[in-house]
Amino acid sequence: MELSKCSLDMLRTLGLKxxxxxxxxxxxxxxxxxxxxxxGMSELELRRELGAILSSNKTATSHPNFLGAxxxxxxxxxxxxxxxxxSEFLTSYTPYQxxxxxxxxxxxxxxxxxMTELTAVDVVNCSMYDASTALGEAVLMANRISxxxxxxxSRAVSPEKKxxxxxxxxxxxxxxxxxxxxxxxxxxxxxxxxxKTVDGVCGFYFETPNFFGPIETKWDEIRQVLGERTxxxxxxxxxxxxxxxxxxxxxxxxVGDAQVFGTPMSLGGPTIGVFGCKSEHVRxxxxxxxxxxxxxxxxRAYCMTLQTREQHIRRSKATSNICTNEALLALAAAAYLxxxxxxxxxxxxxxxxxxxxxxxxxxxxxxxxRSPRFKAAHFxxxxxxxxxxxxxxxxxxxxxxIQGGYVLDQDFQDLKNSTLYATTxxxxxxxxxxxxxxxxxxx
Amino acid sequence: MRYHQAVHDVPTLFENCEKPVPExxxxxxxxxxxxxxxxxxxxxxxxxxxxxxVKHFVNLSQMNFxxxxxxxxxxxxxxKYNPKICDEVVSWDSVANIHPLQDxxxxxxxxxxxxxxxxxxxxIGGVDSVTLQPAAGAHGExxxxxxxxxxHELRGEVRNEIVLPDTAHGTNPASAAMVGxxxxxxxxxEGCVDVxxxxxxxxxxxxxxxxxxxxxxxLFEKDVKEIAGILHDAGALLYYDGANLNxxxxxxxxxxxxxxxxxFNLHKTFAxxxxxxxxxxxxxxxxxxxEEFLPIPRIVHHSxxxxxxxxxxxxxxxxxxxxxxxxxxxxxxxxIKMQGGNGLESVSENAVLNSNYLKHNxxxxxxxxxxxxxxHEFVLSGRPLKSKGLRTMDFAKRLLDYGFHAPTVYFPLIxxxxxxxxPTETESKDTLDRFIEAxxxxxxxxxxxxxxxxxxxxxxxxxxxxxxxxxxxSWRAYEKKRADRSAAKA
Numbered sequence: 001m002e003l004s005k006c007s008l009d010m011l012r013t014l015g016l017k018x019x020x021x022x023x024x025x026x027x028x029x030x031x032x033x034x035x036x037x038x039x040g041m042s043e044l045e046l047r048r049e050l051g052a053i054l055s056s057n058k059t060a061t062s063h064p065n066f067l068g069a070x071x072x073x074x075x076x077x078x079x080x081x082x083x084x085x086x087s088e089f090l091t092s093y094t095p096y097q098x099x100x101x102x103x104x105x106x107x108x109x110x111x112x113x114x115m116t117e118l119t120a121v122d123v124v125n126c127s128m129y130d131a132s133t134a135l136g137e138a139v140l141m142a143n144r145i146s147x148x149x150x151x152x153x154s155r156a157v158s159p160e161k162k163x164x165x166x167x168x169x170x171x172x173x174x175x176x177x178x179x180x181x182x183x184x185x186x187x188x189x190x191x192x193x194x195x196k197t198v199d200g201v202c203g204f205y206f207e208t209p210n211f212f213g214p215i216e217t218k219w220d221e222i223r224q225v226l227g228e229r230t231x232x233x234x235x236x237x238x239x240x241x242x243x244x245x246x247x248x249x250x251x252x253x254x255v256g257d258a259q260v261f262g263t264p265m266s267l268g269g270p271t272i273g274v275f276g277c278k279s280e281h282v283r284x285x286x287x288x289x290x291x292x293x294x295x296x297x298x299x300r301a302y303c304m305t306l307q308t309r310e311q312h313i314r315r316s317k318a319t320s321n322i323c324t325n326e327a328l329l330a331l332a333a334a335a336y337l338x339x340x341x342x343x344x345x346x347x348x349x350x351x352x353x354x355x356x357x358x359x360x361x362x363x364x365x366x367x368x369x370r371s372p373r374f375k376a377a378h379f380x381x382x383x384x385x386x387x388x389x390x391x392x393x394x395x396x397x398x399x400x401x402i403q404g405g406y407v408l409d410q411d412f413q414d415l416k417n418s419t420l421y422a423t424t425x426x427x428x429x430x431x432x433x434x435x436x437x438x439x440x441x442x443x
Numbered sequence: 444m445r446y447h448q449a450v451h452d453v454p455t456l457f458e459n460c461e462k463p464v465p466e467x468x469x470x471x472x473x474x475x476x477x478x479x480x481x482x483x484x485x486x487x488x489x490x491x492x493x494x495x496x497v498k499h500f501v502n503l504s505q506m507n508f509x510x511x512x513x514x515x516x517x518x519x520x521x522x523k524y525n526p527k528i529c530d531e532v533v534s535w536d537s538v539a540n541i542h543p544l545q546d547x548x549x550x551x552x553x554x555x556x557x558x559x560x561x562x563x564x565x566x567i568g569g570v571d572s573v574t575l576q577p578a579a580g581a582h583g584e585x586x587x588x589x590x591x592x593x594x595h596e597l598r599g600e601v602r603n604e605i606v607l608p609d610t611a612h613g614t615n616p617a618s619a620a621m622v623g624x625x626x627x628x629x630x631x632x633e634g635c636v637d638v639x640x641x642x643x644x645x646x647x648x649x650x651x652x653x654x655x656x657x658x659x660x661x662l663f664e665k666d667v668k669e670i671a672g673i674l675h676d677a678g679a680l681l682y683y684d685g686a687n688l689n690x691x692x693x694x695x696x697x698x699x700x701x702x703x704x705x706x707f708n709l710h711k712t713f714a715x716x717x718x719x720x721x722x723x724x725x726x727x728x729x730x731x732x733x734e735e736f737l738p739i740p741r742i743v744h745h746s747x748x749x750x751x752x753x754x755x756x757x758x759x760x761x762x763x764x765x766x767x768x769x770x771x772x773x774x775x776x777x778x779i780k781m782q783g784g785n786g787l788e789s790v791s792e793n794a795v796l797n798s799n800y801l802k803h804n805x806x807x808x809x810x811x812x813x814x815x816x817x818x819h820e821f822v823l824s825g826r827p828l829k830s831k832g833l834r835t836m837d838f839a840k841r842l843l844d845y846g847f848h849a850p851t852v853y854f855p856l857i858x859x860x861x862x863x864x865x866p867t868e869t870e871s872k873d874t875l876d877r878f879i880e881a882x883x884x885x886x887x888x889x890x891x892x893x894x895x896x897x898x899x900x901x902x903x904x905x906x907x908x909x910x911x912x913x914x915x916x917s918w919r920a921y922e923k924k925r926a927d928r929s930a931a932k933a
Contacts, residue, residue, distance in 0.1 A: 106455070269578065
């Protein structure tokens with residue numbers, strides 16, 4: 001390494017002749033002698049090379065994309081991007097010194113406040129990694145609350161989330177069993193739930209809207225079947241602009257993903273796990289919490305609190321190992337909700353429902369398609385069943401420059417020839433036209 | 444040295460004087476698509492002009508300190524400067540607007556970036572394969588522990604214990620416990636692993652040993668080969684916590700030190716911004732013998748096409764939906780590409796030089812336990828402050844008044860009144876000299892000044908106990924508390 005004058009000065013201060021002497025404590029038998037990586041490049045060269053590699057990606061901007069299944073394409077106002085890009089926020093660490101970090105702390109408190117309003121549970125933490133890991137943690141927390149070693153998950157949950165839940169459950173030796181959905185409505189099959197809610201079951205996870213789009217209606221019955229067991233509800237927080245919130249319906253824990261509020265899809269990451277619960281469970285909760293307090297002068301102030309639940313204090317007895325979370329995305333969600341506001345949010349949510357209804361009914365009119373496959377109210381996602389194989393439809397759409405929905409057959413054998421479509425406010429009438437005429441041409 | 448943080452009166456977004464007016468003529472059933480009984484009755488979130496929202500957050504940002512504001516020497520957190528180009532590229536359409544479930548033929552560029560990043564991390568870590576799925580360092584540890592468990596289970600062995608030194612990051616024991624392991628913390632000797640104690644502790648029940656090298660005191664564990672031998676002879680695995688990787692790039696690697704599993708903190712070593720707590724990314728690398736346990740899907744490359752392979756029967760499954768924190772991965776890819784192999788080695792050299800320079804200049808002001816060469820960070824003891832009735836926290840708070848973020852304090856636990864300093868390679872000698880000067884000045888200041896510090900930040904010392912007592916986590920909770928209080932008065 002060629003040394004700058006300052007570096008040479010520093011070495012001299014240390015009484016050393018070369019930088020290599022600073023590494024004299026690394027024994028020879030573990031030395032590697034440099035990295036076999038290409039030489040560095042300038043910013044301009046990087047832009048060229050990276051731009052060229054990434055240009056082969058087909059984006060939702062240039063190719064109509066009807067995928068959802070947990071990650072959604074929503075509009076992000078310029079003001080949100082501007083706020084999230086403030087480098088005082090972007091380049092700060094976890095606010096361990098609250099006096100100098102009030103900006104991020106208050107923003108996170110506001111995120112918690114927004115999510116508390118939307119979900120109507122008592123407490124929402126300031127983020128988990130994503131919805132799937134939030135579910136994984138909820139399984140562990142249900143076990144801490146209700147103390148059984150079995151956990152039930154609705155079948156109408158994405159395979160990705162179920163896979164993550166299984167991984168987390170395995171670590172705690174919790175067995176996961178699935179609860180059927182009603183073939184007609186896609187909603188929780190109460191009879192199956194009753195049958196499977198046996199001794200040792202600590203909780204049940206279901207979603208509204210669920211993976212297939214239907215909005216759950218049988219809250220009271222589910223709550224009743226579960227009794228003292230932990231009710232864990234997954235939701236798309238944007239739908240809560242219009243729908244009854246899980247906290248009002250007796251949920252003990254609410255999970256979801258707030259990517260829908262101001263974070264781009266970015267191939268599914270980062271997104272932001274929402275995690276909320278009733279206040280009686282707060283000490284069993286994973287993740288950071290921001291609380292309001294005051295300073296020496298009596299001024300209102302914010303800081304991280306109830307940290308005795310966390311790994312840096314409690315180590316192996318912590319409620320979770322989580323440390324780094326998705327704070328910047330919580331800021332994005334708070335900024336998004338503030339920018340669009342109450343009525344703006346409801347209008348956006350309404351547009352999603354309108355687009356879903358419009359697209360589904362247009363597809364239903366095409367011969368050979370049944371849409372929506374499930375008889376229920378939907379938010380912005382729905383299942384289409386067809387006479388053709390969904391794999392074939394997917395390929396044909398792709399040939400026409402359209403990314404169709406998520407093919408369900410691979411994970412749900414009873415949903416033959418079925419595809420999950422999502423549509424948001426980002427789709428124009430022309431996008432719908434393109435999909436509908438492509439589907440028409442297929443039959 | 445002058446510093447004063449901005450102070451603004453910023454009420455919460457929920458305190459604007461006007462309550463939101465429900466929209467006129469809005470049909471919440473959306474033309475009957477949603478049944479009335481499924482609709483919510485109220486939604487108490489504000490409606491504010493964009494102008495006010497931007498003012499709100501810009502003023503809040505001015506009451507927040509980031510690396511871009513100044514030195515942020517949090518030990519073990521590697522708060523280095525983050526090149527701006529890395530943020531710009533993730534805002535590109537080709538990164539931001541792709542969906543994880545797209546047909547792989549339409550995300551070839553993204554898959555290639557991830558595939559190549561895996562290969563680059565293999566070289567840096569001295570491992571054979573890498574997964575990018577974990578979303579953070581602790582999540583990487585968790586993934587590693589799941590693989591430890593899967594490895595032993597496949598061999599038909601029941602091993603219940605993870606051993607780690609008492610200097611380990613708190614996430615290590617927490618991650619091990621989440622995978623169902625008992626945790627044995629081993630007392631250190633002279634700041635390093637006590638090899639004899641390790642020998643005595645390791646048994647047929649030991650599943651793995653977790654270690655970061657250099658350790659959290661900034662000391663290089665010279666006996667690492669012997670340590671690895673002890674574990675491997677007992678049939679156990681060796682796990683590398685990559686939080687301190689910034690010290691050794693190009694000099695040695697976890698793989699070369701015989702670690703079997705290693706996680707990388709992209710938001711530390713590879714300069715992706717930490718965003719006030721996240722997002723990060725915690726890729727995990729493994730030696731060949733553990734490859735079959737990596738999370739699915741694996742990114743594969745055949746006949747110039749990138750694809751996904753989930754047919755891995757011994758995989759631990761998934762630890763997160765989709766591919767991990769892609770936008771963070773792209774930033775790290777850009778950073779590594781710009782640095783190149785030699786650049787990364789220089790990163791470590793400068794990080795270690797800066798750290799030793801600070802240590803050399805501050806050891807007279809504070810106590811330096813285990814005086815020795817340090818790597819990228821070092822730990823002082825604030826014990827000398829005690830004679831003036833002060834504690835390390837008082838010193839840390841007073842540093843804020845000089846425009847420096849405080850170091851990590853009270854960690855590692857084995858150093859009394861610990862002050863853990865990591866300057867990183869991106870700070871100039873000029874900045875380091877000013878930091879040294881501030882530390883020395885503070886050490887001689889009137890104890891009262893420290894006791895009541897900070898004075899120049901947006902808020903004075905917080906009553907953190909009150910936050911835990913009151914448990915006000917939202918505006919709703921605040922209003923409820925206020926209503927309860929006035930009801931009690933009445």
